[in-house]
Amino acid sequence: MENIPMQLIWKTFLCVFALSVLTQSLKIWNWRSEVQFQTELSNMKRDMHVPSLEGFNTQVQQSARPLEACKKFNRTFPTSMEENMNVVKNYKFTVPTELLHRLQLDDEGINTLINRKQNSSIPVIVSGISDNHFGEFDGLLHSINIHPRKKYPEIKFIVFDLGLSKAHRADLQKKCKCDVRTFPFEKFPSHVKRLQGYTWKPISLQMMLQEYDFIMWVDSSIRFNEKFNQLFERARRIGIQILEGDGSITVRTHRGLFDFLKEEPCMFNYPEVQPGWFLIKRTKFALKMLLRPVVSCALQYGCMDFPDAGRFLYCKDPNRPSACHRYDQSVHGIILTRIFNKVRNSITFKEKEFGSVSRS
Template structure:
């Protein structure tokens, strides 16, 4: 059975949405005339695979997301029992990232002694990197902005995040992304790992509407209707990716291509769309969530009414503490 048939079989035989635990209901009342998702997994998959982008082929070859590269990466894949952790930060998140590192040391390594943490420097100061080298017990890498289009250097454009994940999927068959704000409480992550191994991707369900929190330019670039995505978003804060033909072809490739094409994930004056309004001020395209907007569109198009297949719940295994000021390194 090829990967398309396997994923289709898995989807078709999965239970319908548990609406109490995984609500998949429209978030707003809209007068927009809107179609629905295709009834079959294959049709929604082909929709994603037929998104068109204006990106130099050299980037697909570099990241092994062309047909030959995907075949090469997945021909003799290993089966790691747990992932490498990927994270990144610039200087303004120096104390926030210390909370993640503390929990990695205290709460993850005792359970998974061989678990590796790879930190990508997005613009730390020299002194901060000295302290990271002394105390992180992780591998530190400088993100290679210079090999990608210039707009990727815009930190708040977030194109670097899917690129980091794909760069690591070139080396490792299992990658867990964690923003600097992610906290681990010491409980095993085995259920999350199992879901990622079975489906290929796992993300945290959010509560804001994808249609409200995604700029119209992104929907236009992908050839999608905003009104079709008036459903809960996926948070790009904490995710897991298992390298497979499905994950590379249907998730990473379009996510990366959208990041690389200026005007898809990021665009001119995008910063003015960072703040999301509340209550009656909300309307489609009210704000923009960049990498999170695009991964939400992809996973919702692919899994829609059975999106529980690619979701995991943070409660019980950790927390998200944005902007938490943590002093873990002795010299901080």
């Protein structure tokens, strides 16, 4: 065998040495990148005031009953809450900036709101009423009087007039002992006037969070029981509490909304949530990760509400994806399930725990 030239040996040595140095550098870079990444995530979590789940029910959220159409679907949510939050951050809307600015859901407005020095211990109760729910509202009012108002006589109650007759408004102001406000439909896109599209509801929530740091929305059908104060405590500590429903988000959300948000329907075969009973603290997390996308969806026609949406109100087939549509309920369900998914039990409560829903 001929002798290997010394020059070739030297070049080979240099290549091996350079490769070794590069490998070690990459390891160090990756380690630093991971540390930096974890630090950034930790800072984001602190900065966003992401709800702390410590001490609350974090058992694995059970999905709704299996759907035949989703049998072969095996995609799951990332395990990291931060990764799921980034998905929500990347939802695309084309809402006029002046609307978000007016509602203080742009970055400037959110920073202004979270820097206000408020730390309420009990929520402001908020509701909305139209003529077709006027009779039902009496039950809610009675329930508030014998439960929250009995324990907290100073609790504030604000009601949005969604188009009451003069007689009904006068009657409401006489018996309610509440602050009755006319919803400003004229300030928002024309589709918000369609009450059955429920786009006015998340807008109402945000208008209240512009004034108060702790609110509880209740539909006319909500009835409290004597344990309501435990719900206040949970919401005060964790930041969000919302009533859980029994239908599947996959089934009760129109395909058009999933497509708009670029989400896969079968990933959301979880029990729906019902923002008809919803407690929320004003935090950066709540404003940026929930209210901004939900309100943006409400303001953009074709997202929460869309042409002929009324045809999809009733579910004719409880086993078929997108068999019907639940408007604000669907949007809240998608976002909260995307962020919390397996630990969503921590931010939901079940009917009968603190009251009930009575539509009679």
